[in-house]
Amino acid sequence: MTKTLNNKAWFLVLPVFAIVAFSAVLPLLTVVNYSVQDTFGNNQFFWNGVAWFQELLDPSKELGGRFFEALWRNLLFSAIILMIQVPLGIAVALAMPREGWTVALCLVLMALPLLIPWNVVGTIWQVFARGDIGLLGWAVNSLGIDYNYTGHSLDAWITIVVMDVWHWTSLVALLCYAGLKSIPDAYYQAARIDGASRWAVFRTIQLPKMRRVLLIAVLLRFMDSFMIYTEPFVLTGGGPGNATTFLSIDLVKLALGQFDLGKAAAMSLVYNLIILSVCWVFYTIMNNVDAERARVEA
Amino acid sequence: MARITLDHLAHSYKSDPQGPQDYALKEIDHVWDQGGAYALLGPSGCGKTTLLNIISGLVRPTRGRILFDDRDVTDLPTEARNIAQVFQFPVVYDTMTVRENLAFPLKNRRAPRERVAARVEEIAGLLDLTRVLDRKASNLTADLKQKISLGRGLVRPDVAAILFDEPLTVIDPHLKWQLRSTLKELHRNLDITMIYVTHDQTEALTFADKVVVMHDGAVVQTGTPDELFARPAHTFVGHFIGSPGMNVMPCRVEGATAFVDEQAIALDRSYRTTGSGQRIELGIRPEFVQLQPAGAGLPVSVRRIDDLGRARIARVEMAGRMLSASVPEAVSIDGDRAALVFDPRHIHIYADGHLVTGEPHSSGSAAVAASTGGRPS
Numbered sequence: 001m002t003k004t005l006n007n008k009a010w011f012l013v014l015p016v017f018a019i020v021a022f023s024a025v026l027p028l029l030t031v032v033n034y035s036v037q038d039t040f041g042n043n044q045f046f047w048n049g050v051a052w053f054q055e056l057l058d059p060s061k062e063l064g065g066r067f068f069e070a071l072w073r074n075l076l077f078s079a080i081i082l083m084i085q086v087p088l089g090i091a092v093a094l095a096m097p098r099e100g101w102t103v104a105l106c107l108v109l110m111a112l113p114l115l116i117p118w119n120v121v122g123t124i125w126q127v128f129a130r131g132d133i134g135l136l137g138w139a140v141n142s143l144g145i146d147y148n149y150t151g152h153s154l155d156a157w158i159t160i161v162v163m164d165v166w167h168w169t170s171l172v173a174l175l176c177y178a179g180l181k182s183i184p185d186a187y188y189q190a191a192r193i194d195g196a197s198r199w200a201v202f203r204t205i206q207l208p209k210m211r212r213v214l215l216i217a218v219l220l221r222f223m224d225s226f227m228i229y230t231e232p233f234v235l236t237g238g239g240p241g242n243a244t245t246f247l248s249i250d251l252v253k254l255a256l257g258q259f260d261l262g263k264a265a266a267m268s269l270v271y272n273l274i275i276l277s278v279c280w281v282f283y284t285i286m287n288n289v290d291a292e293r294a295r296v297e298a
Numbered sequence: 299m300a301r302i303t304l305d306h307l308a309h310s311y312k313s314d315p316q317g318p319q320d321y322a323l324k325e326i327d328h329v330w331d332q333g334g335a336y337a338l339l340g341p342s343g344c345g346k347t348t349l350l351n352i353i354s355g356l357v358r359p360t361r362g363r364i365l366f367d368d369r370d371v372t373d374l375p376t377e378a379r380n381i382a383q384v385f386q387f388p389v390v391y392d393t394m395t396v397r398e399n400l401a402f403p404l405k406n407r408r409a410p411r412e413r414v415a416a417r418v419e420e421i422a423g424l425l426d427l428t429r430v431l432d433r434k435a436s437n438l439t440a441d442l443k444q445k446i447s448l449g450r451g452l453v454r455p456d457v458a459a460i461l462f463d464e465p466l467t468v469i470d471p472h473l474k475w476q477l478r479s480t481l482k483e484l485h486r487n488l489d490i491t492m493i494y495v496t497h498d499q500t501e502a503l504t505f506a507d508k509v510v511v512m513h514d515g516a517v518v519q520t521g522t523p524d525e526l527f528a529r530p531a532h533t534f535v536g537h538f539i540g541s542p543g544m545n546v547m548p549c550r551v552e553g554a555t556a557f558v559d560e561q562a563i564a565l566d567r568s569y570r571t572t573g574s575g576q577r578i579e580l581g582i583r584p585e586f587v588q589l590q591p592a593g594a595g596l597p598v599s600v601r602r603i604d605d606l607g608r609a610r611i612a613r614v615e616m617a618g619r620m621l622s623a624s625v626p627e628a629v630s631i632d633g634d635r636a637a638l639v640f641d642p643r644h645i646h647i648y649a650d651g652h653l654v655t656g657e658p659h660s661s662g663s664a665a666v667a668a669s670t671g672g673r674p675s
Contacts, residue, residue: 184387186385186386186387186389187389189351189354189356189376189383189385190383190385190389190447190450192356192375192376192377193354193376193377193381193382193383193403193451194377194402194403194406194450195377195403195406195407196402196406197406200406204391204393204394204402205391208391208392208393209392
């Protein structure tokens with residue numbers, strides 16, 4: 001019997017192709033197109049080859065210097081918030097109640113910061129940290145500490161980090177809490193019988209069982225912090241100077257402030273590539289964890 | 299090493315228990331002798347696990363005391379008692395090797411390193427785990443994991459008792475038998491009290507020297523498997539143990555005669571029944587009820603005869619009630635009409651579910667039997 005091939009079914013996926021093309025592929029191609037051209041306005045473009053990319057990846061050039069500065073700044077920011085939010089999130093999850101009406105209360109309170117729109121978060125902290133009318137800024141200043149996030153780079157950094165911790169630690173904590181809840185009671189009972197200390201219980205039971213959700217938490221927090229834009233833009237606008245100019249802020253300055261479309265396109269492509277590669281690394285790690293788990297359960 | 303005494307123990311999960319219905323575990327007095335192999339048998343939700351957790355210290359009883367020998371341990375935490383527990387689902391520490399798993403309880407108690415290593419080797423040998431000692435515990439099969447959790451208990455030299463909470467639930471059937479004989483062997487070689495919770499009568503009867511049957515939060519009978527079979531102290535024990543379970547039928551007893559649906563059945567003991575209003579029942583195991591051709595005894599109609607290999611069991615109907623009876627080799631039944639013959643030595647009389655001991659005939663004392671109408675079930 002011969003199998004009849006009918007390719008008409010392909011028409012059924014056409015709408016998806018069309019939507020994806022218009023929403024993702026075509027805009028991306030436009031960016032690619034810009035990245036290899038230069039313009040002096042009037043919608044006149046000139047072929048420029050890979051010159052923008054060479055300039056971007058060469059730290060000695062103006063564009064490259066600026067890009068790498070923003071990149072390192074961004075990586076530093078991601079590293080700092082991961083180092084604070086992951087341990088803090090785990091600690092909060094461990095401290096949360098396991099049963100009773102307080103569970104619901106805690107969950108709602110924890111979810112609140114996650115529900116606030118990002119520019120509102122920025123505005124809240126912009127006001128909160130002001131030295132003249134902000135509760136935090138005023139309180140710190142009246143303790144005799146010279147704190148001014150619009151003037152000192154370090155203060156700006158501290159404010160942004162604290163703001164991000166306030167905004168996003170709940171996410172890590174909620175994920176960890178879900179991981180903790182999935183551990184059967186028998187594990188804790190066995191540990192008690194084995195005479196394990198609190199620390200040993202954490203090391204040998206809780207942490208291993210949280211490994212998967214922690215990976216997801218780290219991935220989400222890294223991505224979000226690496227692409228952070230709205231909150232620092234509202235809070236500091238990238239300043240003082242360029243102290244809090246992260247990649248996305250710099251990109252917007254370049255593209256919409258200076259209208260350097262070619263440079264901005266090259267930068268956004270490289271930015272995109274970095275994010276894709278990090279995603280791929282995490283994806284691979286998670287798949288390996290899954291594969292190991294599947295092997296264990298088989 | 300210890301004798302474990304439960305002294306007027308009771309437990310309720312409610313903070314303010316009112317009546318007996320609020321107690322998951324009704325008052326219990328029991329002594330577990332040092333070195334015994336016990337099974338705690340009962341259906342799900344009868345309080346077995348609660349009792350086990352009270353002994354291991356995971357749950358603090360509402361009332362009563364627990365004594366290890368003569369020491370009151372009611373308020374001692376789990377880690378301070380010399381108790382090990384094996385749970386329904388195998389608990390292993392995933393990130394550790396089998397060796398580290400076995401060493402874990404000793405390491406937590408700060409035992410010297412050489413002692414730990416030697417003890418781990420010894421226990422691994424006992425449990426046949428030597429060849430997997432350096433493998434990750436998370437990659438092993440359920441039966442090996444269960445052996446590891448058992449090993450973590452055995453490895454402690456001071457362990458007085460090991461509690462098993464339905465440990466074979468997740469084990470493959472063909473390995474269950476093996477693991478059970480391993481347990482039995484361990485019990486013979488080591489002088490350790492073992493308490494084995496299960497709802498499976500085969501597991502209980504093959505493992506234990508003494509079986510404690512629980513029903514609805516209370517202990518209904520404690521005895522050897524033979525005693526449970528021969529003299530069930532409660533109709534529940536009769537039903538629960540034995541396959542098929544005991545035949546129980548409402549009856550009326552007058553002296554040494556029982557009347558089931560106005561059919562007289564001779565008893566070899568006579569009973570005086572106290573007062574009316576009690577539910578009087580007659581219980582007899584199918585093994586002691588013989589199916590005979592019609593006319594030889596109580597008339598019944600045969601519904602089905604099952605050949606169980608070692609015996610034939612008939613399902614018969616007597617006045618609307620289904621009973622089981624054994625079919626002797628020589629007997630063949632034509633049609634569905636037959637008769638039952640009861641072995642009087644194995645007939646038990648129950649009042650409100652509890653066994654009533656009669657007086658032997660030979661005592662000659664005239665039993666004053668208050669006639670009590672059997673309440674139809």
